[in-house]
Amino acid sequence: MEYQETTAGQPFSLSNVSLFHGLPEEQVRELTRIAVPRLVEKGEEIFQAGEEARGFYVVKSGSIKIYRAAMNGKEQIIHIWSQGDMFGEVPVFQGTTFPASARALQRSKLLFFQRKAFRSLIRDEPDLGMNMIALLAGRLRLLVGQVATLSLKEVPQRLAAYLLLLASTQESDELRLELPKGQIASYLGTIQETLSRTLRRMAEQEVIAMRGRHISILDKSQLENLASGQQQL
Amino acid sequence: MEYQETTAGQPFSLSNVSLFHGLPEEQVRELTRIAVPRLVEKGEEIFQAGEEARGFYVVKSGSIKIYRAAMNGKEQIIHIWSQGDMFGEVPVFQGTTFPASARALQRSKLLFFQRKAFRSLIRDEPDLGMNMIALLAGRLRLLVGQVATLSLKEVPQRLAAYLLLLASTQESDELRLELPKGQIASYLGTIQETLSRTLRRMAEQEVIAMRGRHISILDKSQLENLASGQQQL
């Protein structure tokens, strides 16, 4: 029996992975040859920050969190990747260890690419190199935004921005939170309790309505004002 | 009369720039041909976050801060670059606008590389592409660290880590702060007053001694414990 992903199994092919986009058929076959499948269970650790890396991953299905943990138990989620995204690529090109840890948020299928094999592919295929550069640049943009957000914005602003992001991703003002709220808090750089209280305040002011993991955006323009800091909660 | 930089004019050549490291003589000449020199005064704005980019820069001398500003006047310094570093490269490869702003911390000489010209060079020279990938990966590592630091560590921990970084860079336990303390605060994700108070507490506990912009590390192991969070201030 085939494994069933929580996220309905959209068709996956290597040529849909943006890292491999536009590559000639022949190169994609070569990539298929060197890719090593790996199945990880929900909650399973994939690698830890500081660990020596032997290669990187592409997500075939499921979702993976990239995070850093402090000794006091708090953790900061750096990013959440799902189908078609790569992760763990930094030590393929710079240094030897992973800068952050990775853990499966649900049962996920991964493809592992060995450092050496991949580097030799990239040498022969300039387009693959350019794809990689564009992806890394995009991640820099994201991370610069994250640094600024964490340091310059307060929790209500960050949460508002996050809800608007979800709305634009899901193309609807009726949102379904795909993650437990504790994980969302960790992504926003805060804790569960604070997130809960902030959501309640937003609901009290009728910016949103909330029933469990379902959130309705009632007043989008106010949410936008909150996100940009023009307005206080 | 030649312009005099505050940082004594170390010799500069394109082949010392890590982006261009290991390139054949011929390519370096081509780079020299397309590079446009630009002189910026202390405090001068080079570009703003959100602005359309036409290319990126390499620092020939001086120093440049990359930062994001909030409407309330607070700013977060993302990085400070000096001789041999590139900056503003993200929109060359992804998107069209700068993710952050850039301003000269002192009179600086820059080299500007036009987006289109550079992209055509990189297509012909795989080594240049690999250098770029390695540099971008290194920046991702830095930024991941910064996100984690801002969210997981308190000001004393961040400051301790910063002082240790300075000590290792300057290869001495007698430090000189190259920046005004307000700028350092902005880099650490806090404000001048808090930085001042934290430094005083460190001095009171005889972890450091401070005279103006000169700081002596008195107890390095305690500073390391502070940085790792094993110890409180």
Add this chain to the structure above:
DNA sequence: CGATACTTTGAAGTGTGTCAAACTCTGTGG
């Protein structure tokens, strides 16, 4: 249906930001 994971709420504590004022360097021009 029961166990476990997740979420909410309250009360109290703490680190950091804000505002305002005084103080101290630093470099420049007289």
Add this chain to the structure above:
DNA sequence: CCACAGAGTTTGACACACTTCAAAGTATCG
């Protein structure tokens, strides 16, 4: 070389956003 202006720094009193700790409540899944 001194005086001065402006930038940079320190300090205090206060406010407040956020975390911590603890407990109860609610979903969720096998």
